Amino acid sequence: MKMPLTKALLKFINTTRSQYMNANIVFKHSLFFCLACCLYAANLCAQTLAVDEIAAVVGDKIVLISDIENQYNQIRANNITDDGTLRCQVLDQLLLDRMFQTQAEIDSVEVKEEEVEREIDNRLRYFLGLFGGDAAKFEAYYGKTMLEIKEEYREEVRGILLAQRMQSQILGNISVTPAEVKNYFDQLPKDSIPYYNAEIELLQLAIQPKMSRTQKDEVKQTLLQLKKRIEEEGEDFARLAALYSEDPGSAQQGGDLGWTNRGDFVPEFEGAAFKLKPGEMSEPIESKFGFHLIQLLERRGDKIHARHILIKPKVSEVELQQALTRLDSIRSAILTDTSLTFKKAVEKFSEDEDSKATGGLLYSPSGSSFFEMNEIDPTIYFTIDTLKEGQISKPVPFELRDGSKAYRIFYVQTRTKPHIANLKDDYNRIRSIVEENEKQRVMLKWMQRRIPKTYIHIDERYADCETLQKWQTGNKQ
Template sequence: MKTFKIKSFIFLLATGFCFLATSAFSQQVADKIIVKVDNYIILKSELELSYQNYLEQSDQTPPPDAKCGILKQLLFNKVMYAKAEIDSITVLDEQVEAEATNRLSTMVQRAGGDEKKLEEYLGKSLADIKEELLEPIKEQLTIQKMRGEITADAKVTPSQVRKFYKNIPKDSIPFLPAEFEVAQMLVYAKVSKQEKERVRKQLLDIRTRIKAGEDFAKLAKEFSADLGSAAQGGNLGYRERGELVPEYEAMAFSLKPMEISEPVESEFGFHLIQLLERRGNLINTRHILIRPKPSKEDMVYTNQFVDSLRNLIVKDSLTFAKAVAEHSADRNSKNNGGRITSMQTGSPKLVAEDFDYNTYLILDTMKVGSVSPPLPFRSPDGKEAVRLLYFIDKSKPHQANLKDDYEKIYQAALNEERAKMLDEWFYTAIKELYIDIDEEYNTCGLLEGI
């Protein structure tokens, strides 16, 4: 049997603008069904959009069979989705709803936090945008779950890793860019008691208005600083225990259905919470979030506090790791000495593309082992903070080798093993499915060897 390797073409499914651009894009393409897999289809517009995404992400001339490779990946995904239905592999509707809410929030942030701008750009309401996200997100999450089950037993031994590396042609061994190891200590500005009291009073006034008959959803859209949920009338969808910050969760689980809480303070600000429904350890809530705003004096005090910690670190009276453990507000790095990890790989070894432009410029002026002066910082959700950066280490650009890059080579070998398992699974799975390919695309050899 002749098999094909799952190629590493970039295929973005339901990632905000890319997915929602499909409707506009398809108007420019003479759309038609090009592949059927049981009850699921692949449209010509899907292929063309995925190909355009690939071209935009790649800085190299695409190979002649690039579009066929992308279609193979699309077909593979549809086969997994169809087979998941047969095998009763499902994801919870609540999980799909929560992911749709998160992605809509991200889209609003990318639009500068302007909901109307996003609606105008896409030509539809936020409610319609979210509705269109649900099905492709369900498909994507199901495929991820199916892929995980297929490759759950994948493993490679050290000898297999070495063999994998030796089999790479010398002229194909990747040249790795410089890698950085950086830690941060993040301190949010403390706001005054007077400012916190102002926010509490504002939320109590809003609570009174709701109890008097005003619409919670309308007031959430008007006042809430949580832009993603505000677009949905403050609704966060169904969440399990442990998914929400402790203060919010404790209050939400103590409420009766449709009851509205007093203002609750968390690390994000103050919440007015309404419990919509509870199903065991699942709760469906909505909220209005208002953040106290630090004054100029608050920012000056925070900057001075962080600078005093820096002086202790520079004098070796305090380690950076201890300062992070005692004072940093970044939960993602607090327990590992403040090390920043890549959002793409989760690795603490970062490349230039992992940093925003300003952070990279700062690192470019620092020496390994040094600590930056206090730096102003704004979190993705708009909170004002001050941070220190600790430049731990920097590697030189080099060709990958087993001594310095074993973990990367191990992951590459493991991914190859997973790809083999997926290939074998694919050619078994398609025998259980009805597949019809448009004649125009038969030259791609999608089912070659069957």
């Protein structure tokens, strides 16, 4: 289902060459883009970048030459042509990021540590998946350990979350009326009316196998045996973690999770970890990730340094078949019970939190709920290819983001043929365009108010960038 990450990220950059890069689109991808550029930069050993210098300052936030070059090189590596303005566009967006962060601090906008940790973990899990979940290959490729990557980009991700939250405050209440949508469409020149390829909107409902008590007990016994080997036989925790732990983010570091704050972990893990004394190990602790054997290394107030061994119960064919049967029953209920819509079934039964949060609606990397047929993963394409609007697929297997096995069904909400846009078939998308235009207007107005009140300095090497002219009215004092 997913377009390659860099293709999706670069698609929006290459197609937004207006005075202001559409903030709503930008921040749908900024966290992925941040980490993508950082990781890409780590592998640029063969390309020597300029000695790092300050390219710009917004308030007390700086933009480094390397920030610009990292993103620029990531874009160029994907065969995006530079018409001479690409670095200017990258810097324009980085300046806006810093402006959001500066204002967020003035307005006392907060981002919790657990939110930062969760975002980093989610992004690293995605990139780790590109290496088949092999943490050793991932680390060898980028020349850094997972912990080093997490700590190196923690503050950058925190800043992006702050900026994202600030942007939401500025743009969160924007809406447009049907009359405004119609007026916009009616005023479009005929040669500017969009042409849409064949597209599809999909909803998803997913069911995971339920682990049996026997499987859970087996995992607990395995962890207890490892604990005994460490306590009674003197074996090394780190060595056993590297051999047995199924946490790709820490296994190669001997299970080491580094220094973390209270609130960083899921409640079950945290409750057990904070009860331990330095050097002490827990009993097997169950969380949504599996079972953990935790050892506390150090504690400083509400900060702990711990390590763990994670083992996940293995799904048997019996549990997989039971999940399939349950999902098939849910599908039958939707088809026969007129009061049970697919969206209601998602809310009631779905066990994939990502898609459940959107009512089952899936989104493309560009942020649209519409997928062009050539964007869809082949395994999904052949499942939904012959379905019409309102039809539901048969259950098919897939893997959730954490690698666990599950089954899902798809519902075709919308299916379009190639056509020139019209209000009847494309009202929601045209409304989205009008909303984005309004967001641009509101954002530019906000920037025009904030820029003169904010200290801004841009290195003279970017003096010829037309897209940066709006920043030149910043306070120089």
